[in-house]
Amino acid sequence: xxxxxxxxxGVAGYTLARELVSRNYAGSISISDAQGLPYDRPPLSKSLQxxxxxxxxxxxxxxxxxxxxxxxxxxxxxxxxxxxxxxxxTIPRTLDxxxxxxxxxLHTAADARHLARxxxxxxxxxxxxxIGAGLVGAExxxxxxxxxxxxxxxxxxxxPLAHVLGEDxxxxxHAEHRTHxxxxxxxxxxxxxxxYAIVSGTRHxxxxxxxxxxxxxxxxxxxxxxxxxxNGILVDAGQRSTSHRQVLAAGDAAxxxxxxxxxxxEAAMEDAAIAASTILGTPAPARSIPWFxxxxxxxxxxxxxxxxxxxxVVKRHNRRGKIQTVFGLDxxxxxxxxxxxxxxxxxxxxxxxMARGITPGIEQLEDPQIGPRELGRPAP
Amino acid sequence: xxxxxxxADQLPEGEALLVxxxxxxxxxxxxxxxxxxxxxxxxxxxxxHEVASLSEGWIDGCEVECPLHSSSFDLRTGxxxxxxxxxxxxxxxxxxxxxxxxxxx
Numbered sequence: 001x002x003x004x005x006x007x008x009x010g011v012a013g014y015t016l017a018r019e020l021v022s023r024n025y026a027g028s029i030s031i032s033d034a035q036g037l038p039y040d041r042p043p044l045s046k047s048l049q050x051x052x053x054x055x056x057x058x059x060x061x062x063x064x065x066x067x068x069x070x071x072x073x074x075x076x077x078x079x080x081x082x083x084x085x086x087x088x089x090t091i092p093r094t095l096d097x098x099x100x101x102x103x104x105x106l107h108t109a110a111d112a113r114h115l116a117r118x119x120x121x122x123x124x125x126x127x128x129x130x131i132g133a134g135l136v137g138a139e140x141x142x143x144x145x146x147x148x149x150x151x152x153x154x155x156x157x158x159x160p161l162a163h164v165l166g167e168d169x170x171x172x173x174h175a176e177h178r179t180h181x182x183x184x185x186x187x188x189x190x191x192x193x194x195x196y197a198i199v200s201g202t203r204h205x206x207x208x209x210x211x212x213x214x215x216x217x218x219x220x221x222x223x224x225x226x227x228x229x230x231n232g233i234l235v236d237a238g239q240r241s242t243s244h245r246q247v248l249a250a251g252d253a254a255x256x257x258x259x260x261x262x263x264x265x266e267a268a269m270e271d272a273a274i275a276a277s278t279i280l281g282t283p284a285p286a287r288s289i290p291w292f293x294x295x296x297x298x299x300x301x302x303x304x305x306x307x308x309x310x311x312x313v314v315k316r317h318n319r320r321g322k323i324q325t326v327f328g329l330d331x332x333x334x335x336x337x338x339x340x341x342x343x344x345x346x347x348x349x350x351x352x353x354m355a356r357g358i359t360p361g362i363e364q365l366e367d368p369q370i371g372p373r374e375l376g377r378p379a380p
Numbered sequence: 381x382x383x384x385x386x387x388a389d390q391l392p393e394g395e396a397l398l399v400x401x402x403x404x405x406x407x408x409x410x411x412x413x414x415x416x417x418x419x420x421x422x423x424x425x426x427x428x429h430e431v432a433s434l435s436e437g438w439i440d441g442c443e444v445e446c447p448l449h450s451s452s453f454d455l456r457t458g459x460x461x462x463x464x465x466x467x468x469x470x471x472x473x474x475x476x477x478x479x480x481x482x483x484x485x
Contacts, residue, residue, distance in 0.1 A: 015463065040464065054466060266450075269463060293449060300448065344447050348438040373394075 002027030002081035004279060007071050007221065009033035010041060011265055012251025013087035014053045015272035021062045023280055027081065030065035037066065039109055042265060045139035045212075046295050048116040050109040074225035077246040083279050086222055086233055086241075086249040087272070090215035090263075095131065099192035103131060103211035106140050115140075118208055119147045126150065129197050129206035131189050133160040133174060135294050137212035141182055142296035152183045152206070154199055164292075164303050165339040166313055166326040173301065173341070180297045217253045217261065232261045238278040239271055248275045260308075264292035289351045302347040305337030305354055314365045327365045335359040345372040381405070385412055385474070385481035393418065396444070398425055398435040399483060406485035410472050411435035413455050415442045421455035422472035422483055429465035 004020060006013045009031050017029055031038065037056065043049040059066050077084050092105040105111055119126065128144045130137050133155035141153045159170040177184050187200030197204050217232045228234040228243045232255025241247040242257055250271035255261040262271075270287050277284040294301040310328030318324040325346055328337035334357070338350040349372035353360065360376045383404040391397055396413045399422075404410065409425035411434045423444070425433050432448035443461060445452045451465035458469040473484040 011463075042464075291450070344436060345438050348445060348450070 002079075002083075004029050004083045004085060005075065005077075006031045006085045006087055007033070007074075008087035008089055008251070008253070009035060009038035009066075010087060010089045010251060010268070011053075012089070012268040012272045013085070014038040015269045016085060016087065016250060016275050017059075017062075017064055018053075019273050019276035020279065021064070023276060023282075025276075025280060028063070028065065030067060031059075032067045032069050032071050034068065034070040035108060035110075036068040044109065044112040045106055045136045046143065048112045048119075048143055050112055071221060072224075074221055074227075074247075076225065076244065080246070082246060084247050085239075085275055086247065086253060087251045087268075088218040088221060088253040090252045091218045092211070093214045093216055095189065095192070095211050095213065097189060097191055100211075102192040102194060103209045105211055106136055107215070115144075115208070115210070119144060119149055122149070122207055126207045127205060128152070128208045128210065129154065129204055130210045130212060131197075132212035132214070133177075133184070134212060134214065135161065135292075137210075138173070138177070138296050139294060140210060140212060141177060142180070145180055145182055145297075149208075150183075151181075152185060152204060153177055154185045154187060154189055154197075156186065156188060158184075158186050164307055165301070166307055166310065166328060166337075168313065168315060169323050169326045169339050169341070172323050173296075173299070176297060176299070215252070215263075217255070219253060222249070222253075231255055237274075238284060239275040240278060248278060250275045262290065264290065266291055289354050291347060291351065293347075299341050300343070301339070301341055302343055303337070303339040304347050304350050305335075307337045307339070309336045314362050316366055316368055318368060324368065325365075329359065333359065343372075349373060349375050381485050383483045383485050385483055388420065388476045388479055388481050391420070391481065394439050396435040396437065396439060398433060404483065404485055406472075406483075408470075409433075410483060410485070411437075411444075412474055412481060412483065413439055413444060415439060415455050417442050420474045420476065420481060422474040423453060423455065423458050424470040424472075427451060427465060428460065428467040428469055434469070 037052045039052045043051045092107045126149045128149040129152045131154050133153050141151050145151045162170040191198040219229045222233045223229050227241050233249035234242045234257045235249050235254050239248045251268035274284045291304045309330045311331045312329050314327040316325040325340040330336045340346050353376050358376045391414045393414050399410045411425040412422045427446040429451050436447045437444040442455045443452050449464050452462040453469045458471040
């Protein structure tokens with residue numbers, strides 16, 4: 001009987017199993033992960049909640065074999081209808097400074113549970129110092145603040161995430177941490193110790209220190225097995241490893257040869273749907289315009305498209321004079337990206353415009369009176 | 381039991397409206413959609429993933445995409461078509477009687 005062995009139970013691994021089930025795959029499916037029941041990662045930093053994708057009964061009902069185990073040696077498939085899929089995700093970067101071990105990361109369900117407990121058990125007003133103000137750092141800062149902690153957020157720039165939000169919105173969002181009672185420091189952390197951090201030469205006391213300085217693809221298993229790895233497990237457009245026909249890789253751990261590595265939740269789901277098509281021998285679904293979201297301080301942040309292609313921006317402000325949407329245009333003036341807060345339907349509108357190659361006029365983009373669905377339509 | 385929502389011609393194609401439980405007497409808020417196949421459909425208003433109103437979603441053909449995290453649902457069956465939601469939405473029957481939208485609750 002044919003088989004699919006999925007290694008890694010994040011959004012890519014789970015989505016692949018779900019796709020295979022919904023498309024009536026007849027072989028056996030197993031998922032191996034040392035962490036057990038597959039869960040969704042976005043809620044970890046947004047609320048310190050652990051949310052399984054499905055209950056154990058769902059896996060039983062569909063005869064998916066869930067195995068709680070650490071795979072150390074890749075079981076390379078030998079038959080043409082046996083597949084191994086690496087969906088190993090990422091591992092958090094660690095600080096390279098004295099005392100780095102005093103910082104905790106926020107990457108797994110165990111991390112989220114540990115931090116939730118520490119914040120709940122601590123005295124009200126516990127001092128939390130967070131290193132890194134990217135997506136995870138900013139979201140955790142907001143969550144810790146909501147739980148009553150005194151939060152200090154250290155970053156190397158006053159506009160973290162500028163590369164994915166654009167400079168203007170990144171700066172505005174970072175400044176909003178302060179209005180929510182968070183102390184922000186632009187500087188470098190040079191040393192950590194029990195209960196303290198040295199930031200740009202100044203000592204800061206902290207009951208809890210969290211490092212959120214990014215992630216790296218987890219390619220250790222692939223490397224040990226001799227698969228091609230270069231900033232991710234190298235795959236073709238069908239998610240097949242470039243070095244083994246029956247091994248696929250999907251999600252944050254994979255990178256299509258010649259492309260930048262896609263690092264967000266939706267891209268991982270698309271990888272999984274494409275991997276399912278490769279296994280089933282059907283045409284692969286098309287990829288959509290990149291999209292991700294982030295939630296902090298009751299603000300819903302979204303980005304669509306690719307800010308690395310942006311040459312100029314058009315800003316749309318709300319009634320209080322805050323930037324609500326930043327539209328990014330490339331060298332030729334075409335709409336290639338947008339970032340926004342509480343955009344409602346704007347992100348969907350921009351994705352549809354980009355997919356159709358439409359760039360609305362600058363006056364339309366700037367005008368908050370023109371709703372998302374009206375963008376790109378001629379004025380009545 | 382049925383609840384009269386209002387004139388059908390006041391809900392243009394591609395748009396939705398919210399029928400609040402406190403007005404209709406239903407057990408929950410309900411979103412009524414005018415799909416792009418010309419028909420009217422109704423689903424539970426709250427997305428099955430997190431707190432978000434499907435009546436504020438993006439209607440495309442016979443699907444609605446949640447405004448918050450882009451889960452999508454088939455307006456005809458309530459079936460979830462795209463994560464992060466994994467549970468189907470409850471459907472309600474809506475019909476046009478003498479030009480008025482009537483919702484079975």
